[in-house]
Amino acid sequence: MRVVVVGSGIAGLVAASRAARHHDVVLVTKASLAEANTRYAQGGIAAVMFPDDSVEAHVADTLVAGAGMCDPVAVEVLCSQGPDRVRDLMELGVELDRVAGPGSPLARGREAAHSASRVLHAGGDATGLAIEVGLVRAVRRTAVEIHENTVLRDLVVEPGVAGVPHVVGITAVGPEGEPLLVPADAVVLASGGAGQLFKHTTNPAVTTGDGVAAALRAGAVVQDLEMYQFHPTALAVEGTPLVSEAVRGEGAVLVDETGRRFMLDVHPDAELAPRDVVARGIAAAMARQDGRPVFLDATALGAATLARRFPSISATVASYGLDWAAAPVPVTTAAHYWMGGVATDTWGRTSLHGLWAVGETACTGVHGANRLASNSLLEGLVFAWRAVDAIDAAAEAGCGGVTWPEWPAARELGSGSRSEGSISRDRAFSREALHSLMWEQVGLVRDADGLADAAEQVAAWRAGRPTLPTSGATLAAVEDRNLLDVAQAMIEAALARTESRGAHARSDFPEADPAQARSVAWHAPAPAALTLPALELPTLTLPAPTAGALA
Numbered sequence: 001m002r003v004v005v006v007g008s009g010i011a012g013l014v015a016a017s018r019a020a021r022h023h024d025v026v027l028v029t030k031a032s033l034a035e036a037n038t039r040y041a042q043g044g045i046a047a048v049m050f051p052d053d054s055v056e057a058h059v060a061d062t063l064v065a066g067a068g069m070c071d072p073v074a075v076e077v078l079c080s081q082g083p084d085r086v087r088d089l090m091e092l093g094v095e096l097d098r099v100a101g102p103g104s105p106l107a108r109g110r111e112a113a114h115s116a117s118r119v120l121h122a123g124g125d126a127t128g129l130a131i132e133v134g135l136v137r138a139v140r141r142t143a144v145e146i147h148e149n150t151v152l153r154d155l156v157v158e159p160g161v162a163g164v165p166h167v168v169g170i171t172a173v174g175p176e177g178e179p180l181l182v183p184a185d186a187v188v189l190a191s192g193g194a195g196q197l198f199k200h201t202t203n204p205a206v207t208t209g210d211g212v213a214a215a216l217r218a219g220a221v222v223q224d225l226e227m228y229q230f231h232p233t234a235l236a237v238e239g240t241p242l243v244s245e246a247v248r249g250e251g252a253v254l255v256d257e258t259g260r261r262f263m264l265d266v267h268p269d270a271e272l273a274p275r276d277v278v279a280r281g282i283a284a285a286m287a288r289q290d291g292r293p294v295f296l297d298a299t300a301l302g303a304a305t306l307a308r309r310f311p312s313i314s315a316t317v318a319s320y321g322l323d324w325a326a327a328p329v330p331v332t333t334a335a336h337y338w339m340g341g342v343a344t345d346t347w348g349r350t351s352l353h354g355l356w357a358v359g360e361t362a363c364t365g366v367h368g369a370n371r372l373a374s375n376s377l378l379e380g381l382v383f384a385w386r387a388v389d390a391i392d393a394a395a396e397a398g399c400g401g402v403t404w405p406e407w408p409a410a411r412e413l414g415s416g417s418r419s420e421g422s423i424s425r426d427r428a429f430s431r432e433a434l435h436s437l438m439w440e441q442v443g444l445v446r447d448a449d450g451l452a453d454a455a456e457q458v459a460a461w462r463a464g465r466p467t468l469p470t471s472g473a474t475l476a477a478v479e480d481r482n483l484l485d486v487a488q489a490m491i492e493a494a495l496a497r498t499e500s501r502g503a504h505a506r507s508d509f510p511e512a513d514p515a516q517a518r519s520v521a522w523h524a525p526a527p528a529a530l531t532l533p534a535l536e537l538p539t540l541t542l543p544a545p546t547a548g549a550l551a
Helices: 010-019 055-065 072-091 127-140 210-218 245-249 275-288 303-309 311-319 376-397 431-441 448-463 475-496
Strands: 002-006 024-028 145-147 151-158 166-173 179-183 186-189 228-235 253-255 294-297 329-338 341-343 355-357 521-523
Touching: 002 010, 002 166, 010 024, 010 127, 010 186, 010 376, 055 072, 072 376, 127 376, 151 179, 151 210, 151 475, 166 186, 186 210, 186 376, 210 341, 210 355, 210 475, 228 245, 228 275, 253 275, 275 294, 275 329, 303 311, 355 376, 431 448, 431 475, 448 475, 475 521
Parallel strands: 002 024, 002 186, 024 145, 186 355
Antiparallel strands: 151 166, 166 179, 228 329, 253 294, 294 329
């Protein structure tokens, strides 16, 4: 059977390389094969690999960080299967750091909200890059057909069994703007998050919510879209490069412009409190000093330790003319990771037959309202592995033998009431205008008036958006449509959650509401089906998919 994988971070590369054992695999990625959020992950990958740690402790830490909204079953899967998957990753050629060279024990660090030192690294602070390079090498050793600089446009959906829509391929835009049709028996969305919604972000330019937007338009259920994590420490310079949580794990502290260590007043764990707590603590400190950045003081670690443990960050800091061994460096919060996404079960299956989602595109229920540090690479690895196991099982069962999970009712987007905001609706759309709107009104702290303003402005932009042409659509136009679609859904989800929980903070509802300690699922109204016979597009010259394999 043919499996189409969209995206080339850790989740997409694992899915593609494993699926290639038994299936014809096509991998479609928007930029170069190695360009994904994964390569920029500095902190590490969390897994229980040491005798003084336990799966139970990792589960407990993840549940606490998730602020009452994690799916305990998914968390158990993540933490219990994580160690074996990390060993598999190492067998694929990913070299993790060791205490004293080859053959010695794995080196490990501790990050915020972990009760034990269980975070593994590669290249000091280049864990994501090492994983990306290793997995790209692994994929290139297979027969996977790779299409770079090719962006997902839409899912192709046909009526399925018992009225459940069935995904039978994708449409895409090629490197020259040419439209493409890729029929498939199984589609795996692994296209990452949507950090490019926000003015300040640690995410690369490719993170425009493509997979979630396409799934929404196809009628898939999405979940927890309001839960977007803002990383506490990005360097307060142009481009807001990430400064890993691991720096604070090694002993760096946060101080305001007077030199006072303000996090001691916010949480007993100070700089190692959950990320949402630290991020809001920084935001409050910045507000007290008229918005100016706070500082990360790593001087106590010394120049040698900083250079050895954090070579990439040290080089980045130095490139801006700063010496973080000699003086504290300015930091601010930045959009980092989406806990919400396309709703899946623990096998990566979505509400649409034939469609899987993995990595940051998916909402597995692992993260709940707040991601535990360094669980994201592990999630992509574990659930991409499981998704391919499910695809293998579906192929063996054949037509008529496939079972699919039943999904509870989801709210319909656009059905909620909104108050009229005060924002000017004649503001022309631009990426910069969207970034500023989302940062100011849908950022770290939200309220009903700001969210209503944002909802009305995004609705106006969406209404005025030109229809994408069948041929000649630009990458920017495809991305803009996706960003506006996911922005609208995120805002509506944030309006509906009238409490503060985890990464979702409402100044008008500052307390957590126990009745809302649950995930909220959504779907778009009445999606229009795109069927294969109706699409007159160039088709990639591949063997025909197995008809009805996952019907």
